[in-house]
Amino acid sequence: MIQNQHNSEHPPCIQRTGKILANRSIARGCGEIRIGWNGAEIHPSPGQFLTLAPRRYPLPLLRRPYAYSSADSSGFGFIYQIRGPGSAELAELRPGDETDWLGPLGTGFPPPEPASRPILIAGGTGIGPIFYLAVALKEHGPLVVTGAREANLLPRLHWPPGVHVLPCTEDGSAGIAGTVMDALKETDTSSAEFYTCGPAPMMEAVHKLALEQNRPCWVSVEEIMACGVGACQGCAVSAADDTGTTYQRACLEGPVFNSRKLKWDR
Amino acid sequence: MGQIDLTVTIAGKTLPNPVGTASGTFGFGEEYSPLIDINALGAIYTKALTPEERPGNTPPRLAETTAGLINSIGLANPGLNKFLTEKVPILQNITAPIIVNVAGATQSDYIKVCEAMEECAPVWGVELNVSCPNVDHGGMSFGTSPPLLARLVAAVRKVIKKPLIVKLSPNVADISEPARAAEDAGADALSCINTLTAMKVDIHRRKPLIPRGTGGLSGPAILPIGVAAVWRSAKAVKIPVIGVGGISRPEDALEYLLAGACAVQTGTTLFTHPNTPLRVLSGIEQYMEQQGFQSISELHGFF
Ligand SMILES: Cc1cc2nc3c(=O)[nH]c(=O)nc-3n(C[C@H](O)[C@H](O)[C@H](O)COP(=O)(O)OP(=O)(O)OC[C@H]3O[C@@H](n4cnc5c(N)ncnc54)[C@H](O)[C@@H]3O)c2cc1C
Ligand SMILES: Cc1cc2nc3c(=O)[nH]c(=O)nc-3n(C[C@H](O)[C@H](O)[C@H](O)COP(=O)(O)O)c2cc1C
Ligand code: FES
Numbered sequence: 001m002i003q004n005q006h007n008s009e010h011p012p013c014i015q016r017t018g019k020i021l022a023n024r025s026i027a028r029g030c031g032e033i034r035i036g037w038n039g040a041e042i043h044p045s046p047g048q049f050l051t052l053a054p055r056r057y058p059l060p061l062l063r064r065p066y067a068y069s070s071a072d073s074s075g076f077g078f079i080y081q082i083r084g085p086g087s088a089e090l091a092e093l094r095p096g097d098e099t100d101w102l103g104p105l106g107t108g109f110p111p112p113e114p115a116s117r118p119i120l121i122a123g124g125t126g127i128g129p130i131f132y133l134a135v136a137l138k139e140h141g142p143l144v145v146t147g148a149r150e151a152n153l154l155p156r157l158h159w160p161p162g163v164h165v166l167p168c169t170e171d172g173s174a175g176i177a178g179t180v181m182d183a184l185k186e187t188d189t190s191s192a193e194f195y196t197c198g199p200a201p202m203m204e205a206v207h208k209l210a211l212e213q214n215r216p217c218w219v220s221v222e223e224i225m226a227c228g229v230g231a232c233q234g235c236a237v238s239a240a241d242d243t244g245t246t247y248q249r250a251c252l253e254g255p256v257f258n259s260r261k262l263k264w265d266r
Numbered sequence: 267m268g269q270i271d272l273t274v275t276i277a278g279k280t281l282p283n284p285v286g287t288a289s290g291t292f293g294f295g296e297e298y299s300p301l302i303d304i305n306a307l308g309a310i311y312t313k314a315l316t317p318e319e320r321p322g323n324t325p326p327r328l329a330e331t332t333a334g335l336i337n338s339i340g341l342a343n344p345g346l347n348k349f350l351t352e353k354v355p356i357l358q359n360i361t362a363p364i365i366v367n368v369a370g371a372t373q374s375d376y377i378k379v380c381e382a383m384e385e386c387a388p389v390w391g392v393e394l395n396v397s398c399p400n401v402d403h404g405g406m407s408f409g410t411s412p413p414l415l416a417r418l419v420a421a422v423r424k425v426i427k428k429p430l431i432v433k434l435s436p437n438v439a440d441i442s443e444p445a446r447a448a449e450d451a452g453a454d455a456l457s458c459i460n461t462l463t464a465m466k467v468d469i470h471r472r473k474p475l476i477p478r479g480t481g482g483l484s485g486p487a488i489l490p491i492g493v494a495a496v497w498r499s500a501k502a503v504k505i506p507v508i509g510v511g512g513i514s515r516p517e518d519a520l521e522y523l524l525a526g527a528c529a530v531q532t533g534t535t536l537f538t539h540p541n542t543p544l545r546v547l548s549g550i551e552q553y554m555e556q557q558g559f560q561s562i563s564e565l566h567g568f569f
């Protein structure tokens with residue numbers, strides 16, 4: 001289910017028109033869309049993403065990237081937060097509407113090392129790829145720590161058996177009161193393999209914890225993208241190296257990176 | 267009815283059709299091969315190539331504007347050596363003409379890369395980028411000063427027999443001056459336009475979105491500026507002019523052709539719709555068929 005693409009060739013991407021199967025609200029300002037394959041089934045890995053063409057091109061102009069939150073024989077899904085014009089279009093989509101998607105793109109999460117315990121940490125819409133990863137890793141008994149400001153911002157999802165979920169809210173209206181980092185302090189992370197997606201400060205905190213614990217950590221970054229296929233060099237992220245001036249493309253080498261390979265002191 | 271001739275001739279060499287992909291938007295050709303038939307393109311203009319590898323500018327490098335895109339890539343490219351060892355083997359398998367976009371900080375940078383391109387079999391011709399607004403020494407000083415441009419083009423002309431296209435900057439008062447300077451110094455064709463200097467401000471952080479401050483604007487927003495630049499340049503010179511900037515539809519490309527362009531390039535739009543160049547090509551063909559044109563040059567001279 002999870003291919004280790006961090007050291008292999010990518011499967012080629014395709015561009016297709018798919019029909020919306022469902023579009024449901026899962027939290028305030030946040031929805032989940034499912035799209036049918038319409039004869040073009042592919043097998044994206046958790047952490048990989050697709051891009052959607054804007055319906056009213058050229059306003060907005062560019063495709064918008066979304067990480068897969070599910071993919072099975074009936075279709076695929078992603079979770080979106082309403083932010084600007086691109087995501088506002090998504091909220092309008094109804095079952096039967098058509099959408100132009102391009103995927104699978106990028107390099108996803110690698111499988112965990114043997115004998116390590118996957119700990120998955122999601123903030124905001126980072127929940128999409130983390131949900132897909134948790135489902136793929138359910139045999140490993142992953143722990144998912146998911147954070148939001150308040151209860152009605154926490155996405156309502158059907159987690160499969162085998163996945164342990166630790167919701168946190170900053171105002172204490174659901175789950176643990178505090179941030180995901182507060183929750184991690186109460187957790188045994190000595191054998192953890194960390195996987196995280198969400199706001200940059202949260203991912204940086206997880207990266208630092210992983211360094212302290214000397215455990216592996218995979219982060220999925222969000223960078224504005226133009227082509228999504230490695231052609232324009234627009235989605236560069238700073239890599240950690242001695243010269244301090246090398247970059248990786250979030251759309252090709254990423255969006256998932258070994259956190260130790262990125263430069264964090266921005 | 268006679269066969270429509272879509273070929274374009276530059277310095278005695280032909281391109282199979284008038285629609286290519288703009289430099290910097292299509293990598294070195296292979297990135298888009300899963301998505302479109304790249305061999306059906308009239309030309310592939312590569313990302314800028316400089317003698318040394320360039321990592322590019324500090325991110326973020328992109329900002330979307332109303333029907334436009336500001337980029338500040340900073341000529342990120344693998345450099346001449348890696349181009350020859352890693353990209354050329356891939357380019358060898360592409361049958362569409364490959365036009366290498368050449369950039370540099372100094373005249374000798376341009377000469378070094380052009381010398382290598384003259385010897386490099388899969389390369390059809392070069393496009394001199396004297397118009398990049400995104401680096402301190404990205405050639406825009408050449409592109410905005412007709413005397414400097416003339417000297418550079420004359421020097422490069424000495425080392426290259428392959429078609430030499432000069433890509434002009436729109437960031438000038440009158441584009442016909444650099445256009446004439448490039449022609450007089452020996453350029454075989456011109457392409458207009460590169461991106462326009464532009465800025466987007468993040469009102470929450472109270473800073474420009476792009477660390478360098480300004481970047482280059484492309485996309486549908488610049489179409490009318492590009493058409494005007496082509497019209498002025500084509501009036502000023504006898505060599506072919508290639509139109510680029512903001513093309514999303516066949517109608518946009520036809521505006522360029524009617525304004526005097528012999529060929530076009532599509533850039534930003536293919537990020538959103540990778541099939542744009544081929545859709546534009548079939549639209550041009552259809553228009554010519556319906557309106558009774560048999561060659562691109564018949565589209566010129568209406569105004
Ligand atoms: C690999 C990847 C995976 C992503 N996965 C998800 C996901 O699963 N769920 C989700 O809700 N969001 C995800 N995003 C972010 C999502 O793409 C943006 O929220 C969306 O593009 C915003 O578009 P907009 O028009 O609604 O808002 P805008 O007003 O255009 O932008 C709102 C914010 O999104 C950023 N943004 C705009 N365009 C892009 C772009 N092309 N690429 C990246 N960021 C952009 C802007 O910088 C701004 O901060 C992902 C981004 C990347 C790069
Ligand atoms: C991301 C990006 C990178 C670019 N890189 C180059 C480059 O390396 N050399 C060059 O001559 N032009 C470069 N350009 C300019 C384009 O080739 C083209 O002139 C411009 O974008 C206008 O066309 P468009 O509106 O169709 O994109 C770049 C444009 C974009 C958007
Ligand atoms: S978005 Fe173009 S290289 Fe990543």
